[in-house]
Amino acid sequence: MLLSHFPAVSPPGFTIRPPANHHQLKLRANLKTQFNKKQTKKNKPTTKNKSSNLGFNNVKKEPVWQCVKSCGACCKLDKGPSFPSPDEIFDDPSDIELFRSMIGPDGWCVHFEMSSRTCKIYADRPYFCRVEPDIFEQLYGIEKKKFNKEACSSCVDTIKAIYGSQSKELDNFNHTIRGKSVE
Numbered sequence: 119m120l121l122s123h124f125p126a127v128s129p130p131g132f133t134i135r136p137p138a139n140h141h142q143l144k145l146r147a148n149l150k151t152q153f154n155k156k157q158t159k160k161n162k163p164t165t166k167n168k169s170s171n172l173g174f175n176n177v178k179k180e181p182v183w184q185c186v187k188s189c190g191a192c193c194k195l196d197k198g199p200s201f202p203s204p205d206e207i208f209d210d211p212s213d214i215e216l217f218r219s220m221i222g223p224d225g226w227c228v229h230f231e232m233s234s235r236t237c238k239i240y241a242d243r244p245y246f247c248r249v250e251p252d253i254f255e256q257l258y259g260i261e262k263k264k265f266n267k268e269a270c271s272s273c274v275d276t277i278k279a280i281y282g283s284q285s286k287e288l289d290n291f292n293h294t295i296r297g298k299s300v301e
């Protein structure tokens with residue numbers, strides 16, 4: 119998946135809260151996924167009656183993850199203590215070093231163009247900046263079939279943390295993944 123029209127995409131430290139070590143990080147990611155699954159089952163009877171979520175065939179429409187323009191929330195690489203540190207995310211020391219080298223004094227990635235909210239090195243951005251099923255599996259232990267749901271909730275958490283729960287960025291994302299156009 120190449121998101122050439124959405125230039126600021128970066129998953130590190132996305133949504134999974136900081137555990138004690140990397141294995142717990144992956145476990146936490148898996149537990150979160152399981153929790154989502156249980157919640158989906160538990161909510162099934164009630165969601166059937168929510169007509170705003172239903173298509174013509176009475177099937178609940180799943181939000182479809184996509185990156186949105188004018189966001190870049192995940193390009194703030196140092197998001198504070200409630201997000202995992204590079205050491206908790208990566209096994210490879212060179213990844214840790216690269217990630218750290220990208221953090222600017224204000225916590226934003228040094229390659230992030232703040233005025234346009236775009237990535238200055240988009241075509242050459244590191245692998246861990248790519249929101250893709252393979253990367254989520256490698257970094258967070260999230261099964262590919264669960265990528266969509268995890269990517270959606272990761273963006274929501276990240277956008278809330280950076281721009282706030284009432285932000286236009288969050289509105290924009292929520293509307294976009296539900297197939298509504300906003301600007």
Ligand code: SF4
Pocket residue numbers: 126127128184185186189190191192193249273276277291
């Ligand atoms: S937080 Fe999500 S929507 Fe925002 S730039 Fe990152 S991947 Fe895109």
Ligand code: SF4
Pocket residue numbers: 125126127128192193194195220227228229230231236237238239240243244247
């Ligand atoms: S290199 Fe920096 S600006 Fe570009 S996608 Fe990655 S974190 Fe964002």
